[in-house]
Amino acid sequence: MNGQYASLLIALPLLSAFFVPLIKGLGERGIKYYLAVITALQTGIAAWVFQQVYSTGKPIIVMAGGWKPPVGINLYIGHFAALFVLIVAVVSFFTAVFSIWSMKVQPIDKYAMLFLLLMLGATGMIATGDIFNLFVFMEITAISAYALTAYNKTGEAAEASLKYMILGGIGSSFFLIGVALIYGSLGTLNMAQIAQLAGNMNPTVAQVGLALIVFGLAVEAELFPLNAWAPDAYQAAPHAITVMFSAFVVKAGLYATARLLYLMQAVGSWHDVLKLLVAMATLTVVVAEFAALRQKDVKRMIAYSSISQVGMIAFALALGSQAGVDAGVFHMVNHAVVKALLFLGVGYVGIKLGGTAMENFQGLGKRMPLTAFALTIGSLAAVGIPLFNIFWSKVRILIAGVEAGYTWGVALILGASVVEAVYYLRFIHAMWFAGEGERMREGLAISLILLLLAALVIVIGIYPDYIWSLAQKAGSDIFNVGQYIKNVPLMEVGA
Amino acid sequence: MISVYYFGAISLILIGLYAVLVKKNVLKMLIGLSIMETGVNLLLVSIGYISGRSAPILSEGIGPNQAVDPIPQALVLTAIVxxxxxxxxxxxxxxxxxxxxxxxxxxxxxxLRG
Amino acid sequence: MNEILIILFTPLLAGVLAWAFDFRGVREVIGLIGAAVPLAYLVKLYPAVIEKPVDYALTVGGFTLQFQLGTMSWYFAAVASLVGLAMAFGLVATSRSGYDWLFALMSFTGVLGVFLSQDFIGFFLLWELMTFASFMMVLKRNRHESLKYFVLSVIGAYAMLLAIGILYARTGALDFETIRQALIIDVSLGTIGKGETILLFTLFLTAFGVKAGAVPLHVWAPGAYSETDQSYTAFFSGALSKAGVYGILLIYMLMGYKLYAELGTFHGHLTFAYVIAWIGAITVVVASFLAVLQEDIRKLFAYSSVGQVGYILLAFGVGSPLGFAGGLFHVLSHAIFKGLFWLVTAAIILQTGRTRFRDMGGLAEKMPFTFAMGLIAVLSLAGIPPMAGFASKWLIYEAAIQAHMPLVAGAIFLGSGLAFAYVVRFLYGVWFGQRPSELEDVKEAPLPLLLAMTILAIPNLVFGVAPGVVTGYINRILMGDVVGGDYYRLVTQTGTYNALLVSTALVIGLAIAGLVYLYGAKARRVPVTDTYQSGNPVTEEFNLSIRRNFYRPLAEALEFWLRYSWDRFYERLAKLSEDFADALRQAFYNGNVQSYSWYLAIVLLILALWGVL
Amino acid sequence: MSEIGNDGVISYELKEFKLFEPLFKWARKKSLWIVAFCTGCGGIEIPPLATARYDFERFGIMPNPSPRMGDLFLITGYVTPKTLKRIIITYEMMQDPKYILAHGSCPINGGVYWDSYNVVKQLDRYIPVDVAIAGCMPRPEAVMDGIMEMMRRIEDGTADGWKRYRENYEYYRRNQDELFGEGWREKEARRWLAWI
Amino acid sequence: MIDWKLILEVIGILLYATFMGFIFMGIERKAMARIQRRVGPPLYQPIIDTLKLLGKKESISHGFIYDFGPVFALGASIAALLFIPIANFQLFSSNADLIVVAYLLEVPMLGIMLGAMSSGNPFSAVGVQRGLLTMVAMQLPYGLALIALIQHWGTFKLSEIVALQGAQGWSVTVPALLIAMIVFDIVFQAMLGLEPFDIITAPAEISMGPMVEYGGKHAAILFTQHAVQIFAETAFFAVLFLGGASNLLELLIKQIAVLFIAIFVASIYPRFTIDQAAKFFWKWPTILGIIAVLLTV
Incomplete structure (x- = not known):
């Protein structure tokens, strides 16, 4: 079965990560180029997998060690996984190219290893079909994220990493309790089988298990009370890593929550969990937007904005309707592109002008017009101006939200996005119409990436049909669990 | 069938949580964290325990239905690591x-705040 | 037919090209073409539109955007593109950068799209585009005013989005036609309760009220209108405020029957229409009073524009067919005379660089053509009979009094009196009296601006003398012989107005007076200083004119009311919410890991309690 | 047309009403408007004329605050140079068939203030007086008689003070400049600037 | 096609109106004098004054608009007159209704203001300010009175109102419209610029207000305009509230009656200051107007 190449998606980063210490002799430059090559390779494979999945329409199932699913661990690369693995790969490639230029802190081989492990973890979380395997990949992502946050070796970085570690640790322990409870009552770890047997679990254990799993993943997916670590982690991490955090690390957590949520549909108190999640998601959007209003540091401001957009995705996924999930996935794609653009731009300015405080951005239009233009496109898109990509997904989410009956939730989110408009437009005004400065030379590679992403934003904005069709397929992949169970070749083993 | 080990595991988790929430010293918090993890591992293992059966080491005397459920123990190994x-x-x-x-x-x- | 596509998107395309090729000559030519094409195509499509509305559907991102050029949308689009063409000529003279052209023409596309679109997603998309483009024009010059404008209009837009969502949830459709049918059927079904209809009505009212500048939401208008390139403001207040008014018509078309069924009538008037009428009346009175007391020429016209749009709201609020006819006619007349006013202001500011009345004066000799255009605009706005302004105001009077809304009609009387006052204030402040020495070398406005003014002045005269032309078309919109009479006469059940005869009477009167004037001794020109100051000799340094707070007595008479101002209220509200946001941030993200873990523990507690219940 | 002639003398042709001259002459006689400008001690003598007892309104006489519309200029009492400046400016603002009625002896020869340094002895040297009423503040009857005399003069056309002022304007101008000094209008105006 | 009868009628009415206007101004001065037990000027005194002003040998001008102002004012007054049904002569009144006439009666104010403003004299500027404020202040009660009338008779056309009054008795007989008439009468006082509201041309304060720079033929034109205006306004008052007239004599009597009410009020009351006037107009007349309007709805 030629599907087996898909397992390379996991194998390649793992092997190349452990291969890094061996090539330490090539020197700093060599490692960085090596990193870029690996990520390029990964993008190639991901693109090939994406093309195959979307052309044949059937998901690729990779059985570890040839064992049939309930016994063996399987990778289930459906429409969603194919799309998102490609996004993970592409964003990692861009960040790799960016870090070639931007990474100055010395132990570069450690950086490369952690970078690859982070990418591996995220890809694994998205592709896996087994909940404990999900836990393991989540831990890999988490640990590499802790390390990378502390990578700058400054006081703040260490503090942020500590916070992330403690909250992440608590979260993952409770996630493990949830997994244990589910395994205890169902006897299986495979997602497809869980979905089949979820109906006949005894209600209290199912309720507690589901709640704990969702709680564990919610810490990773930055929902309201649990996301206190996120702004610090985003701010303190190196600029390249923040791009990866916001573009796909959070999304992996979100996908996992959505996947497990919709798997356990048959559980009695499913709707109460949904209502709780919708409430938490709306609060995330509102609190994060309010927090971003008077920020002095642009990177922290965009971190809050990213948290609020992620909250909006969680709101969409937790609506419990097909339209909601499709809109959520569409917003995931758009958000990834826009936030990658914004964080890359801010990181670039941060390094070139030293620091990402608002003062450096005064009159950026005169100093670095290309970056300023890209940042403007990014912020306009983030606000939700028509002819840019987030407008389409935001409209879809809000209409799905009202259709699902959460009119008050939608009203609050709209109020929050008014606040978002205010601070983004203040940012644009600061860039173009305030402050002076003479024109500086801007790097070619970075400007090329920024302009490519900006062009992508505008193209999706003007012609969103293609991406919307992808999002619909990916959404249905998560939503109708029946199809998911049919796709996974379950071996008939006694419970 | 709630066995006595569950209470031990849950109390360990709560003690760990208490330590993280109350202690001011970072190291004590980390110790609390690891206590919680051991509590979770204990819970995981105790879920797989079937009373009256021996450890899941397949030798001639012990077949699949004499031994305890091996999977949680495998999980615990990775969790400990x-x-x-x-x-x-x-x-x-x-x-x-x-x-x-x-x-x-x-x-x-x-x-880092605000 | 893709004519609609051409009408809609040529301005945007031209804007982008003008921004791309940002050179002196090229940018202007592209901009002019971009602004002229919609008007040309609209005129070409006129015969087609008369029989059957032209339709066009476009599928974008899973939504189907339907556009329709019916009689009503043709009317609004024609008004907008006329003012747009004048704006383009104005921009040739006043704007120096492609930035202005890009966003001016983008808002032009937005407004045309709003008028032509037949489904809510297209409507909302182009509404947002229009708001964003006009916001960017203001952002360039003043951040505070532009943010105030953007926040208010975004609150309006999002209110509309919420209403669209509710409608979609209830009727399952997004395009106007199906929603209309669904709501009519729904009257008997009753799925949408009374409370929800009121919610929908208030949401739509806020959305369109913000754009039209109804009183509680008019706060953005003075700042936004004055802080941008003045020739763009001609379009901003001439055409963009019509989008808000078009929205009110949309409420009538879509939810009219439903609102009637739910809210019933009040003293013989539709309750919801009565509310709109009273909002319009209050807007007219409040805005006109504020306009009279302004010291800055742009602020004066901004408040006056808000007041005039209040007239249109009032006319639609009356609810009778004559009310709609009056309102629609006033849409046209407001667009032309207000557009003309803003172009005159653009010329003045371009040539003198001053915007306050105290620094200006005696420009009549220096800028004769602009003065003549200003006089036409003054006559039209004040509602002097031979002008278009009077014809539409006359129709609104007829409608309001016929529909037995006396106090609302009283508001129009007060409003038109105040309009007369602030328009004369403009004449005195800018054109007459002693000329400050620095303005000696002021020259006439550049040619393109003069051309722009003539484009808007001619319709003022033509539709003033022959209002029948416009009412003829309006009858076609309202599908009924609402306003009778031929080209020169307007006949309604209770009154007639023969514009031609009134003009001829005025001409006769002028001729007689002219004869009396010519008979007397030849008048010799006398310098300004030869004036009676109780016998004191007067030199140039004397300040012979009152240009600062001209209406101080009125301010003293209104002293009680002027203590309260909507503006300060909104500023305090904004500051309050920003401080709340800051406090929330400090409280929640206080940097201490322990408190963060407490948050986690609290969530666990909630889950535990919820699990137990 | 009006053009500024030599040293500020404004010369322009006047309107000649050939056909209606007698009608206008009658109208001028029957409607004399007094310029509300009271100088010296006679100012208080004018209001009694307007009361029911004498009532000059019977003859169409009406006080009018604006010089542009006024015809009859009453000089009621002594004239100091300071007041004379205002009188000259107001007189020149009045439109043409205008007449001056001087009350009391002061305008004629300085009267009681014959030796005062600050009184204009002979008003006629500065502005053309048509009718002068003797008496140190003539009684209302005398003033009424003076007005009757003025109306008779207008009737037969001999009240031509305005024509005399126009024809020999240099004479009057020279006397005025002699009294006040050259360019006194600007100097006077500049003195007021501090207050405005 | 030219309707000679109409043209002759128009010319006749115009001459009659101007003449009677001057006589009304004469009556005004004569009545005031008689009240003060003075003999007072002959009735035709305003005609003499206008002739004298017209007969001035020189006249000065402050620019084109300064000349255009009075001419426009007189033209507008003449136009307004043509649309009021004078006794049995329906001049153009079939082509315009109440609102058009009400607006045409206000247009001369703009003409005077134009001229006054361009004269560049501070007194005239204060006069313009006061004129506009009075107009603004009186607009609300004026409108309410008209609305009450229209609502009662249900039509805007003056000729129809006259016919209805002929049939059902004068407007004054209706209680609601009586209140409207009182309001209209107060406003009428301000429109004529008589005593309590002659703030515009406050003779002692700002020396003839807007008309301070006007002399010679400009003043003559303004006087004729004032004459035509008085005739038009009194005729308007008579048509609206006193049931129009079948012949000129009846109209004349009604006009003089109205005029005398105004004169009696004028000769008693001292002058309002402008903000007192504004406050007054927005207090009593407006309340009365609202009552009248609510009674007739």
């Missing part, structure tokens, strides 16, 4: 923190 990794990482970060901030009191480590 992960616990070790996180605690090691946390301690190294704590060392940097002490170097930079000169204190381990959680109240003072608050440069």
């Amino acid at each position: 992960i616990g070790v990794a996180t605690t090691a990482m946390a301690l190294s970060v704590a060392i940097i923190l002490y170097g930079k901030y000169g204190t381990l009191n959680v109240e003072e480590i608050r440069r």
Whole structure:
């Protein structure tokens, strides 16, 4: 079965990560180029997998060690996984190219290893079909994220990493309790089988298990009370890593929550969990937007904005309707592109002008017009101006939200996005119409990436049909669990 | 069938949580964290225990239905490894923190806020 | 037919090209073409539109955007593109950068799209585009005013989005036609309760009220209108405020029957229409009073524009067919005379660089053509009979009094009196009296601006003398012989107005007076200083004119009311919410890991309690 | 047309009503408007004329605050140079068939203030007086008689003070400049600037 | 096609109106004098004054608009007159209704203001300010009175109102419209610029207000305009509230009656200051107007 190449998606980063210490002799430059090559390779494979999945329409199932699913661990690369693995790969490639230029802190081989492990973890979380395997990949992502946050070796970085570690640790322990409870009552770890047997679990254990799993993943997916670590982690991490955090690390957590949520549909108190999640998601959007209003540091401001957009995705996924999930996935794609653009731009300015405080951005239009233009496109898109990509997904989410009956939730989110408009437009005004400065030379590679992403934003904005069709397929992949169970070749083993 | 081990595991988890929530010193918090992890591992193992059966080492005397359910034990192995990794990482970060901030009191480590 | 596509998107395309090729000559030519094409195509499509509305559907991102050029949308689009063409000529003279052209033409596309679109997603998309483009024009010059404008209009837009969502949830459709049918059927079904209809009505009212500048939401208008390139403001207040008014018509078309069924009538008037009428009346009175007391020429016209749009709201609020006819006619007349006013202001500011009345004066000799255009605009706005302004105001009077809304009609009387006052204030402040020495070398406005003014002045005269032309078309919109009479006469059940005869009477009167004037001794020109100051000799340094707070007595008479101002209220509200946001941030993200873990523990507690219940 | 002639003398042709001259002459006689400008001690003598007892309104006489519309200029009492400046400016603002009625002896020869340094002895040297009423503040009857005399003069056309002022304007101008000094209008105006 | 009869009628009415206007101004001065037990000028005194002003040998001008102002004012007054049904002569009144006439009666104010403003004299500027404020102040009660009338008779056309009054008795007989008439009468006082509201041309304060720079033929034109205006306004008052007239004599009597009410009020009351006037107009007349309007709805 030629599907087996898909397992390379996991194998390649793992092997190349452990291969890094061996090539330490090539020197700093060599490692960085090596990193870029690996990520390029990964993008190639991901693109090939994406093309195959979307052309044949059937998901690729990779059985570890040839064992049939309930016994063996399987990778289930459906429409969603194919799309998102490609996004993970592409964003990692861009960040790799960016870090070639931007990474100055010395132990570069450690950086490369952690970078690859982070990418591996995220890809694994998205592709896996087994909940404990999900836990393991989540831990890999988490640990590499802790390390990378502390990578700058400054006081703040260490503090942020500590916070992330403690909250992440608590979260993952409770996630493990949830997994244990589910395994205890169902006897299986495979997602497809869980979905089949979820109906006949005894209600209290199912309720507690589901709640704990969702709680564990919610810490990773930055929902309201649990996301206190996120702004610090985003701010303190190196600029390249923040791009990866916001573009796909959070999304992996979100996908996992959505996947497990919709798997356990048959559980009695499913709707109460949904209502709780919708409430938490709306609060995330509102609190994060309010927090971003008077920020002095642009990177922290965009971190809050990213948290609020992620909250909006969680709101969409937790609506419990097909339209909601499709809109959520569409917003995931758009958000990834826009936030990658914004964080890359801010990181670039941060390094070139030293620091990402608002003062450096005064009159950026005169100093670095290309970056300023890209940042403007990014912020306009983030606000939700028509002819840019987030407008389409935001409209879809809000209409799905009202259709699902959460009119008050939608009203609050709209109020929050008014606040978002205010601070983004203040940012644009600061860039173009305030402050002076003479024109500086801007790097070619970075400007090329920024302009490519900006062009992508505008193209999706003007012609969103293609991406919307992808999002619909990916959404249905998560939503109708029946199809998911049919796709996974379950071996008939006694419970 | 709620066996007595569940109570032990859950109490361990709560003790760990208590330590993280109340203790001011970073190291004590980390110790609390690892206690919680051991509690979770204990819960995981105890779920797989079927009373009156021996350890899941397949030898001639013990077949699949004489031994206890092996899968949770396998899971616990990986969970322990992960616990070790996180605690090691946390301690190294704590060392940097002490170097930079000169204190381990959680109240003072608050440069990133608002 | 893709004519609609051409009408809609040529301005945007031209804007982008003008921004791309940002050179002196090229940018202007592209901009002019971009602004002229919609008007040309609209005129070409006129015969087609008369029989059957032209339709066009476009599928974007899973939504089907339907556009329709019916009689009503043709009317609004024609008004907008006329003012747009004048704006383009104005921009040739006043704007120096491609930035202005890009966003001016983008808002032009937005407004045309709003008028032509037949489904809510297209409507909302182009509404947002219009708001964003006009916001960017203001952002360039003043951040505070532009943010105030953007926040208010975004609150309006999002209110509309919420209403669209509710409608979609209830009727399952997004395009106007199906929603209309669904709501009519729904009257008997009753799925949408009374409370929800009121919610929908208030949401739509806020959305369109913000754009039209109804009183509680008019706060953005003075700042936004004055802080941008003045020739763009001609379009901003001439055409963009019509989008808000078009929205009110949309409420009538879509939810009219439903609102009637739910809210019933009040003293013989539709309750919801009565509310709109009273909002319009209050807007007219409040805005006109504020306009009279302004010291800055742009602020004066901004408040006056808000007041005039209040007239249109009032006319639609009356609810009778004559009310709609009056309102629609006033849409046209407001667009032309207000557009003309703003172009005159653009000329003045371009040539003198001053915007306050105290620094200006005696420009009549220096800028004769602009003065003549200003006089036409003054006559039209004040509602002097031979002008278009009077014809539409006359129709609104007829409608309001016929529909037995006396106090609302009283508001129009007061409003038109105040309009007369602030328009004369403009004449005195800018054109007459002693000329400050620095303005000696002021020259006439550049040619393109003069051309722009003539484009808007001619319709003022033509539709003033022959209002029948416009009412003829309006009858076609309202599908009924609402306003009778031929080209020169307007006949309604209770009154007639023969514009031609009134003009001829005025001409006769002028001729007689002219004869009396010519008979007397030849008048010799006398310098300004030869004036009676109780016998004191007067030199140039004397300040012979009152240009600062001209209406101080009125301010003293209104002293009680002027203590309260909507503006300060909104500023305090904004500051309050920003401080709340800051406090929330400090409280929640206080940097202490312990408190963060407490948050986690609290969530666990909630889960535990919820699990137990 | 009006053009500024030599040293500020404004010369322009006047309107000649050939056909209606007698009608206008009658109208001028029957409607004399007094310029509300009271100088010296006679100012208080004018209001009694307007009361029911004498009522000059019977003859169409009406006080009018604006010089542009006024015809009859009453000089009621002594004239100091300071007041004379205002009188000259107001007189020149009045439109043409205008007449001056001087009350009391002061305008004629300085009267009681014959030796005062600050009184204009002979008003006629500065502005053309048509009718002068003797008496140190003539009684209302005398003033009424003076007005009757003025109306008779207008009737037969001999009240031509305005024509005399126009024809020999240099004479009057020279006397005025002699009294006040050259360019006194600007100097006077500049003195007021401090207050405005 | 030219309707000679109409043209002759128009010319006749115009001459009659101007003449009677001057006589009304004469009556005004004569009545005031008689009240003060003075003999007072002959009735035709305003005609003499206008002739004298017209007969001035020189006249000065402050620019084109300064000349255009009075001419426009007189033209507008003449136009307004043509649309009021004078006794049995329906001049153009079939082509315009109440609102058009009400607006045409206000247009001369703009003409005077134009001229006054361009004269560049501070007194005239204060006069313009006061004129506009009075107009603004009186607009609300004026409108309410008209609305009450229209609502009662249900039509805007003056000729129809006259016919209805002929049939059902004068407007004054209706209680609601009586209140409207009182309001209209107060406003009428301000429109004529008589005593309590002659703030515009406050003779002692700002020396003839807007008309301070006007002399010679400009003043003559303004006087004729004032004459035509008085005739038009009194005729308007008579048509609206006193049931129009079948012949000129009846109209004349009604006009003089109205005029005398105004004169009696004028000769008693001292002058309002402008903000007192504004406050007054927005207090009593407006309340009365609202009552009248609510009674007739």
